[in-house]
Amino acid sequence: MTTLQLRGIKKSFGKTVVLRGVDLDIDGGEVLCITGPSGSGKSTLLRCTNLLIPPDAGEIYLDSVRVNQRSVRPEWVRQKIGMVFQSFNLFTHLSARKNVMLALRHSRKVSRAEAEKKAVYELNRVGLGDRMDSFPAQLSGGQQQRVAIARALAMDPEVMLFDEPTSALDAESTHEVLAVMTRLAREGMTMAVVTHEIGFARAVAHQIAFFDNGLIVEQGTPAEIFEHPQHERTRSFIQKILR
């Protein structure tokens, strides 16, 4: 199973410093939940991980292979690291099935028939076997997010990144999506999840990282972070979201 390591990741946008040297380890098959106030750089950190935003400094290792260097194509990295967005970002002009097929056809260069087979398999896996020919605009938020998960999984990634996957969803849809993610975690996928879903983090995460102001303030098991936070900043944030 693939481990992911970040070392001293820094990123600024103009004069705004967003990441101040983040170190992070995710062991193979483990789930890391990242939580923290808005604007603290959580999303930027995830986007740096798959090089959607190239970091200014620092190293990213995927199974001890450094991925942010010239000789490694970002496309290769992104085929290994799947990502799910807060706003789904499904391709609006394509059906669910074609959304999943697109990357296989154009990134992995798989044949049409094979891509189709894989798409059907992955959509069934997220419980959308009956909505495969629906277009994004015909699906609920939860269904769209599950298609997005199937689309990322179809690439057989070694690590999955989730950027607030349920923040745009109602309670029922949130439940659907978290159920899929929970199963994925149980199957041993290495995952980094930015989330405020405390229930999910408690039940599924192996590690919780509390993120604030461009740095990891505190990291530990769910019990450590939720029951006995060491830092004052963590304590006040946890109290707020638990209420």
Next chain:
Amino acid sequence: MTGPPTSGPPLGTAPPGTRANLGQVRSGSTWVRVARRILTWRAWSPVVYGVIAVVVGYLVLSELGTLGVYRLSYALLILPGILNGFYVSLELVAVYIPLGFGVGFLVGWARTTQSLILRGLGSAYVDFFRSMPPLALIFFASLMGAVALKGTNLDPYTQHNITLWLGVIALGLHTGGYQAEIVRAGILSVPAGQTEAADALGITRIRSMFVVTLPQAFRVSLPPLANEFSSVIKDSSYLFIIGWFELAGAGYSYASESYRYHYAEAALVTWFEVALFFFVLTYIVTRTLRGIEDAFRVPGLEAATL
């Protein structure tokens, strides 16, 4: 009634008045669907009605003429000439609109890239060709061509032909400036999240342009493109000034010959006929685009119907 009972509408046609089931028949390749949509499209019937209405109106109007000579008989007399102009216009439109689209597509795309040089060239193109009067552009192109060809040993016939087509190209470049902005707006209308999602899946930028951004931009661009096409079709009459005997040119020469008859009425009949054929030409083009629009409509994204 004879013959077997029909079993409903043929494949690919929607029952009248329903938009909802457009897009449900999704068999065959996209282009087969497009062709089928255009051929079976209900709204072709207004074309037929329109032509009938105009012809009837035409007859009534020509009957209102005080002297019989330049009524229907005059209209029929000039019909072959006007039809000839119509074919020439059709030919011109079939050249400069696709040319304008090709240029507009490239320039519009260039203006959305990261490259400063491409963006600069693109906006210079748009600024220039949108601010030049098409009349002046056509004159420039064909006269500059004529001057440049003067020293060559091409025969005069070929030289003249080249200057004629240079004018057509000038008009194509002119409409290209407008179409570039339509294409650019279409590309910019696709949310950044779409590209980001394609990036995150390991698709290269150039590929995601073709499989993610452009298919969506294309759908957004169709209505304004139809607008621009229908506008620039009428600009084909500018080409009369450099010697293209197109629809308006044919009309103009008949109208100016009408002093032999009763001027006002003969000219009226002529221009009515010209307008009729311009209508037909524009209608064919805009309806084709509407057909394409319907064929590519994304289920669930139809505009709200009142």
